[in-house]
Amino acid sequence: MSKIRDFKLEGLVPAVFTPMTTDGAIDYDKIDAYSRYLSDLGVKQVFLNGTTGEGFSLTLDERKKIVETWVRVGKESGRIRDIVVHVGSLNMHDSQELAKHAAVAGVDAIATVPPLFFKPSKLEYIVEYCKKIAEAAPNVPFYYYHIPTMTGVEVNIEDFLVMASKEIPSLVGAKFSSKDLVDFLGCTQLTAPNRSDSKYNLMFGCDEQLMAAMVMGGHGSVGSTPNLMWGTMARVLQLTAQGNFPEARKEQLRCQKTVRIMLKYGPQLGGNVAALKAILALVGMDTGPPRAPMRAPSAEEARAIKADLNAIGFFNWDNQPATNLASQPATNLASQPATNHRRKTAR
Numbered sequence: 001m002s003k004i005r006d007f008k009l010e011g012l013v014p015a016v017f018t019p020m021t022t023d024g025a026i027d028y029d030k031i032d033a034y035s036r037y038l039s040d041l042g043v044k045q046v047f048l049n050g051t052t053g054e055g056f057s058l059t060l061d062e063r064k065k066i067v068e069t070w071v072r073v074g075k076e077s078g079r080i081r082d083i084v085v086h087v088g089s090l091n092m093h094d095s096q097e098l099a100k101h102a103a104v105a106g107v108d109a110i111a112t113v114p115p116l117f118f119k120p121s122k123l124e125y126i127v128e129y130c131k132k133i134a135e136a137a138p139n140v141p142f143y144y145y146h147i148p149t150m151t152g153v154e155v156n157i158e159d160f161l162v163m164a165s166k167e168i169p170s171l172v173g174a175k176f177s178s179k180d181l182v183d184f185l186g187c188t189q190l191t192a193p194n195r196s197d198s199k200y201n202l203m204f205g206c207d208e209q210l211m212a213a214m215v216m217g218g219h220g221s222v223g224s225t226p227n228l229m230w231g232t233m234a235r236v237l238q239l240t241a242q243g244n245f246p247e248a249r250k251e252q253l254r255c256q257k258t259v260r261i262m263l264k265y266g267p268q269l270g271g272n273v274a275a276l277k278a279i280l281a282l283v284g285m286d287t288g289p290p291r292a293p294m295r296a297p298s299a300e301e302a303r304a305i306k307a308d309l310n311a312i313g314f315f316n317w318d319n320q321p322a323t324n325l326a327s328q329p330a331t332n333l334a335s336q337p338a339t340n341h342r343r344k345t346a347r
């Protein structure tokens with residue numbers, strides 16, 4: 001059980017894109033260069049086959065081969081320390097199969113979204129569904145992947161953690177891709193008896209709100225923008241942890257402005273991931289087009305995206321941190337001693 005209890009995601013954990021060729025096949029050979037690109041940034045942990053990875057657009061065999069490739073070129077090379085795999089799908093059996101495969105492949109944790117076609121009406125049903133998937137890989141740390149904007153399943157994660165912890169021994173935390181910071185604070189403040197820090201590993205996934213989530217006690221970020229603006233997101237984490245909120249806000253605003261460009265072009269490309277893939281290509285890591293129903297931008301659209309990024313100064317931001325700031329665990333503010341602001345009275 002110590003493998004489960006001791007596992008922790010922290011700092012910046014990119015939800016990685018899935019490299020594809022122009023004819024829509026998976027470009028497995030590109031994963032080697034991609035893992036090197038991320039490792040050079042200071043990445044230690046990655047999240048595969050999630051939303052950013054277009055996991056729901058992939059076949060089971062493709063998802064398995066992506067996992068195996070990342071383990072071989074990422075873990076075995078020493079570039080990447082921990083690999084978390086999203087095993088959620090449209091049915092429990094596929095997810096159980098992916099969970100078993102992930103365990104055999106040697107990944108470090110798995111995560112799943114709830115059932116999203118026949119949407120569960122009660123929390124108990126979600127817990128039971130997750131339990132059956134987690135049991136397919138009982139010795140692998142398990143995360144609930146909360147992303148209601150994509151799944152349409154709104155559930156209070158604090159309540160989920162309390163109920164699921166009684167049913168799922170491998171439960172270690174949640175990947176919280178929702179702007180509901182009220183629920184998020186409730187999650188981070190669930191402490192184990194006589195421990196000050198959170199009982200669960202809470203990773204936040206709305207990058208444009210990361211600073212606030214860290215103030216609420218989050219342990220870091222699993223998201224898309226660390227792929228393409230690592231330095232900026234690293235400074236959000238570090239400046240927030242240091243309590244330098246004016247500077248942290250400047251970095252967070254940079255993320256927000258970049259996300260607005262994603263939101264401007266995402267709809268016409270069939271989805272925001274398509275716009276993000278285009279931005280990643282513009283910073284030099286080309287992972288090819290997305291898969292239908294999304295599409296790559298035309299040359300004209302790519303020029304427009306680049307012009308909009310230029311207009312906000314995107315290419316002048318230091319996104320290749322020399323100090324690999326974010327590979328250091330972001331200090332969880334909740335565990336920081338209160339700064340003594342009392343003015344020292346002259347003796």
Ligand SMILES: CC(=O)N[C@@H]([C@@H](O)[C@H](O)[C@H](O)CO)[C@@H](O)CC(=O)C(=O)O
Nearest residue numbers: 015050051052177205206207222223224
């Ligand atoms: C809806 C969505 O794609 N959310 C992204 C965010 O990183 C998002 O791209 C970012 O906050 C910009 O909106 C992540 O939460 C998704 C994620 O973690 C994943 O790809 O597995």
